[in-house]
Amino acid sequence: MDDEHAGPQTPAPGADDRLLVPLGELIRAEDAPPAAAVELAKQSFGLRQVDTELAALVADSAVDAVGTAVRAGAGETLPRLLTFEFEGPSGTGAPQAVEVEVSGSGRYRRLLGQLHPPGAARIEVRQPEGDAARQVDADDQGRFVVAAVGVGLMRLTWHRPGRNAITTAWVRLD
Secondary structure, eight states: OOGGGSOOOOOOTTTTHHHHHHHHHHHHHHSOOOHHHHHHHHHHHTTOOTTOEEEEEEEETTTOOTTHHHHOOTTOOOOEEEEEEEOOSTTSOSOEEEEEEEEOOTTEEEEEEEEESOOOEEEEEEOTTSSSOEEEEEOTTSEEEEEEEESEEEEEEEEOTTSOOEEEOOEEEO
8 A cells, every 4th residue: 555545644743833933923013903802802712710600880989970979079089889789580589789989080980889788708700900819808788898909801700609700891091
């Protein structure tokens, strides 16, 4: 039997690397992915835990300014109030939520939060620019504070014993 009837030969793993590595560098240099695509890819990486539930933004005082004029004087800066809620599958009980007051100016913000229903939890703050999540603990009443959160995109995740983690939608802190 001759070689032409033996079928295609498979090269050894890595045999083509000396050709593919320079080709990949050339393509990346000339046709880099759009910055928006890279940002979305980073954000979607946070959803890699299949047991994490998504809490939707249901109230934002930066959008719904009803009632803020009553409390604020001329030129006064009010904290931003955000409410995220997770309904859960029907028949599973009361919804879970987090209310967050965002205050501060400059490059950093302070988050003052309250979980509903109240209770201890581990809170993670993620930002696409950061390498790792910052973690704080909510007390037995569900209260927590996170200081020096950078301006930009942010999401919260809270973990309670015996329950799936719940993560908020991404929100921009300005």
